[in-house]
Amino acid sequence: DVKVTQSSRYLVKRTGEKVFLECVQDMDHENMFWYRQDPGLGLRLIYFSYDVKMKEKGDIPEGYSVSREKKERFSLILESASTNQTSMYLCASRPQGAQNYGYTFGSGTRLTVV
Amino acid sequence: QKEVEQNSGPLSVPEGAIASLNCTYSDRGSQSFFWYRQYSGKSPELIMSIYSNGDKEDGRFTAQLNKASQYVSLLIRDSQPSDSATYLCAAMGDSNYQLIWGAGTKLIIKP
Numbered sequence: 001d002v003k004v005t006q007s008s009r010y011l012v013k014r015t016g017e018k019v020f021l022e023c024v025q026d027m028d029h030e031n032m033f034w035y036r037q038d039p040g041l042g043l044r045l046i047y048f049s050y051d052v053k054m055k056e057k058g059d060i061p062e063g064y065s066v067s068r069e070k071k072e073r074f075s076l077i078l079e080s081a082s083t084n085q086t087s088m089y090l091c092a093s094r095p096q097g098a099q100n101y102g103y104t105f106g107s108g109t110r111l112t113v114v
Numbered sequence: 115q116k117e118v119e120q121n122s123g124p125l126s127v128p129e130g131a132i133a134s135l136n137c138t139y140s141d142r143g144s145q146s147f148f149w150y151r152q153y154s155g156k157s158p159e160l161i162m163s164i165y166s167n168g169d170k171e172d173g174r175f176t177a178q179l180n181k182a183s184q185y186v187s188l189l190i191r192d193s194q195p196s197d198s199a200t201y202l203c204a205a206m207g208d209s210n211y212q213l214i215w216g217a218g219t220k221l222i223i224k225p
Contacts, residue, residue, distance in 0.1 A: 031211050042217040043158075043202070050211070090157055099206055100165050102148040103213060105157040 003027070006091050006106035013113050019078040021109050023091030030096035032074035033103065034058075034066065036087040043090070049074055050096065081113045116141040118205050120216035129225050133190040137203030137216055140184070146206040147179060147186045148213065151199045158202055162188060193223045 007022040025032065033048040035058075045058030047066040055066050063085060067075045074093075078085055088110050092103035117140045127133040139147075146165040150158035164170045164177040164186065176189040186205075190197055203216040 043215045045212075048212065094211065096211065100146045100163060102150075102160045102163055102204070103158075105159070108157045110155075 004091055004093055004104050004106040006089075006109050008109050009107060011109060011111045013078075013081050013111065015082060015113055017078075017081045017113075019081050019111070019113075021076040021078075021089055021091075021111070023074045023076070023093075023106055024072050025074075025093040025104070026072065027093070027095075027104075028071065029093035029104075030071070031094045032068065033092045034064075034074065034076045035090045035092065036060070036085075037090060037108075038087050046076065078111075081111075083113050085111065086113045087111060116144075116205075116207060116214050118203055118214050118216040120201075120203050120219045122217060123220040124222050125219055126222045126224055127193050129193060129195060129223055131193055133193045133197065133221055133223070135188040135190075135201050135203075135219050135221065137186045137188075138184055139186065139203075139205045139214070141205065141207060141214065142181075142184065144205040144207060144214070147177070148204045148206075149175075149177060149186075149188045150202040150204065151197075152202060152218065153199045190221075195223045195225055197221060198223045 004025045034046045035043045049068045065077045091106040149162040152158040162177040170177045174191045178187045200218040202218045204213040
């Protein structure tokens with residue numbers, strides 16, 4: 001089974017802190033994604049990566065950055081956490097070019113910024 | 115703007131009945147479609163994918179695709195209380211890597 005692992009299930013951080021959310025997948029997938037999910041707003045794409053060292057902005061990149069130094073790891077960085085970044089963060093991966101292959105999600109990180 | 119539309123619900127169905135979930139999409143170039151189930155507080159999990167017109171069955175689940183009408187549906191037979199969840203519909207965009215997501219339909223199965 002493909003496994004996508006997010007390092008923390010729950011995080012509480014203070015306003016202004018730099019926050020790192022880590023995601024690791026074990027199936028050699030090229031494509032990786034970071035979403036946030038808020039009640040009533042659905043899944044919103046923050047950033048995605050085609051492959052190692054590649055990154056593209058999604059729909060809501062402001063206040064976030066990403067790093068993909070190794071194929072298996074995709075990190076989301078909140079440069080200076082704010083209370084409006086309190087949310088569920090979901091990482092996902094899929095193999096490049098496999099049109100009929102959906103995303104596999106990690107278990108999510110629920111981040112609270114106080 | 116490429117969109118996937120779902121009725122947010124909640125859709126309430128008696129236990130043992132057929133639950134029917136619907137989804138429409140705007141991008142005629144979409145080729146593949148996916149249904150995910152998401153329990154409250156959990157991450158989405160893939161339950162069905164479909165890319166050819168017609169029906170695809172997997173156990174109690176049947177996905178239906180009509181590309182001419184740009185319509186995808188998911189039928190759940192013999193609904194169980196454990197099927198109560200939010201169901202997300204997604205379409206693979208023409209970029210071939212990015213899914214376009216619906217907002218989800220909340221399904222409640224009443225014992």
